[in-house]
Amino acid sequence: MNWIQVLLIAAVVALLMYLLRARSNAKAKAWVKIGFALFVIAAVYAILRPDDTTVVANWLGVNRGTDLLFYALVIAFIFTTLSTYLRFKELELRYARLARAVALAGARTPEG
Amino acid sequence: MDIDPSRVWIIVPAFNEAQVIGDVVADLRSVFAHVVCVDDGSSDTTAETALRAGAHVVSHPVNLGQGAAIQTGVEYARSQPGAAVFATFDADGQHRLKDVVSMLERLSRGDVDIVIGTRFAGSTISHTPPLKRLVLRAAARLGPSSRRLGLTDAHNGLRTFDKTVADHLDLTMSGMSHAGEFIALIDENRWRVAEEPVEILYTDYSVSKGQPLLNGVNVVFDGFLRGRLRR
Numbered sequence: 001m002n003w004i005q006v007l008l009i010a011a012v013v014a015l016l017m018y019l020l021r022a023r024s025n026a027k028a029k030a031w032v033k034i035g036f037a038l039f040v041i042a043a044v045y046a047i048l049r050p051d052d053t054t055v056v057a058n059w060l061g062v063n064r065g066t067d068l069l070f071y072a073l074v075i076a077f078i079f080t081t082l083s084t085y086l087r088f089k090e091l092e093l094r095y096a097r098l099a100r101a102v103a104l105a106g107a108r109t110p111e112g
Numbered sequence: 113m114d115i116d117p118s119r120v121w122i123i124v125p126a127f128n129e130a131q132v133i134g135d136v137v138a139d140l141r142s143v144f145a146h147v148v149c150v151d152d153g154s155s156d157t158t159a160e161t162a163l164r165a166g167a168h169v170v171s172h173p174v175n176l177g178q179g180a181a182i183q184t185g186v187e188y189a190r191s192q193p194g195a196a197v198f199a200t201f202d203a204d205g206q207h208r209l210k211d212v213v214s215m216l217e218r219l220s221r222g223d224v225d226i227v228i229g230t231r232f233a234g235s236t237i238s239h240t241p242p243l244k245r246l247v248l249r250a251a252a253r254l255g256p257s258s259r260r261l262g263l264t265d266a267h268n269g270l271r272t273f274d275k276t277v278a279d280h281l282d283l284t285m286s287g288m289s290h291a292g293e294f295i296a297l298i299d300e301n302r303w304r305v306a307e308e309p310v311e312i313l314y315t316d317y318s319v320s321k322g323q324p325l326l327n328g329v330n331v332v333f334d335g336f337l338r339g340r341l342r343r
Contacts, residue, residue, distance in 0.1 A: 096180045096286050099172050103150070103184055108159075108169045 002061030004071065011075045015082065115220045119196040121189035122147045122212070124167065125181030126203035130156040132317060133203050137165035140201065143209060148188050150181040158203075179290025183283040190278040198278045202269035206318035211310035215272040218308050225303040226277050228263065229270030229310035239314055247325055255292060255335070257299035263307060267291040270310050277303055288323055289334035296335075 046053050046069070053065025062068045122140050126133050126149055133149065140147045149162035153175035163169045170188050172181065182200055189195050197219065199212050207229075215227045231240050232249060240248070252258045252266040271294070280301060285293045298305050312318075 092286060093284050096176050096183075099174055099176055100180065100184045100187065103170045103172045104188055106171065107188060108163055108171075110163060110166045110168060 004057075004060040004062045004068070007060065008071060008075070015075070015079055018079070018082070115197050115216050117143060118145045119194050120144050120146065120216065121192065121195050121198050123182060123185030123189055123198060123200045124149045124162075124203050125152060125178050125185060125200070126150065126154065126158050126162065127152040127175060127178070127181070128154045128156050128158060129203040129321070130154070130158045130161050132205045133158050134161045134165045136201075136203055136205050137162050137167045139209055140212075141166040143213065146189070146192070146195070148185050149203070150185040150188075152176060152178070152181040177286035177290075178288060179283045179293065180286040182290060183281065186278050186281050190275065195278075196275055197272065198274075199272040200269060202318075204318040204321045205315060206313050206322075207270050208311055208313065211270060211308070212272065215270065215308045215310070218306060219272045219274065223304065224306040226271060226273035226298060226305050227308050228265070228305060229268040230263070230265035230307040231268065231310065231312055232264045233307055233309045240312065241314070244325060247328055251292075251328065251331075255295060257292075257296045261295065261299055261305055263295060263305070265307070266295050268310065268312075273303075277301075285334055287330070287334070288327055289331045292331060292335045 046065075050065065053068060055065075057063065057065045057068035060068065062071070122144050124133075124136065124140070124147060129136075137147055137149060147167040149159070149167040149169050151159040151162065151169055151171040153172045159169050159171050168188070170184055172184065185200070186198060189198055197216065199216065201207050201212060211229060215229060218224070218227045232245070232252075248265060248267055252264050255266055258266040268291075277298075281294075281297065283290045283293055283297075297303075
């Protein structure tokens with residue numbers, strides 16, 4: 001098995017774990033910021049020395065740097081989609097509770 | 113009936129049911145003193161019609177879904193003085209009054225906290241369309257909670273339950289997935305549950321208002337995600 005396969009599978013498993021225990025707490029938010037910082041550093045490096053991505057790709061068993069970036073993009077996209085979906089669900093619940101509070105405050109009885 | 117009807121609250125979630133809600137409420141009011149209709153952001157005259165027929169009316173400012181409407185109705189009813197017994201009843205006229213009465217009688221024996229209606233038990237002849245029947249029965253058998261509890265119909269809109277259940281009920285699935293969530297809550301809270309055979313009246317109106325079978329996909333997916341969200 002290629003290294004890229006190992007990495008991709010690990011990424012998918014990590015996504016699953018994230019989905020299973022997604023709870024926004026301070027720790028998770030801190031990790032997102034660290035991840036973003038690493039992403040920026042990597043992006044700057046890849047822009048400055050584009051051919052190095054191919055070198056890294058070859059280490060991992062991928063022919064072209066472009067393909068490696070593409071794989072990373074797919075994983076990042078799935079991650080973003082899932083976290084947005086969960087976030088929306090959470091907001092919907094809060095929205096429902098807000099609407100419920102409004103509804104209960106304006107309850108009407110048949111006596112008038 | 114052993115239960116004092118003045119302590120019973122009937123919860124009727126309704127979305128654009130102005131055509132039938134008046135009759136449904138009036139019918140319920142002939143037996144029960146307290147009916148609360150939760151108008152789920154209807155654009156027609158559902159709220160006014162229900163109010164005129166003698167129901168308490170709680171109106172969602174926007175449409176949220178049946179699960180949210182039931183939760184709202186329960187929260188309203190459980191805060192009323194003297195409320196001890198609760199029932200959920202669909203607004204589209206597919207349930208029979210006498211089924212609620214027999215379910216309340218079952219509840220009044222005191223050995224269970226909640227009674228759920230079932231289309232598929234006992235000797236009642238079920239008029240459920242064959243494909244719908246197959247899917248509903250499969251859902252009851254495949255759902256971990258409904259299987260553990262031995263339930264045969266996991267998506268019946270008729271339920272009667274006591275104050276314990278009402279006080280702790282916290283439905284978070286706003287849409288049609290609340291039925292499965294209700295069953296899961298029964299399982300998690302170890303409420304004692306029983307089933308009572310009921311008949312569903314598949315009138316042209318109730319069929320036209322019913323949910324398409326494909327919605328089952330959403331229900332299954334929501335069930336998988338349940339509990340992954342912060343409460």
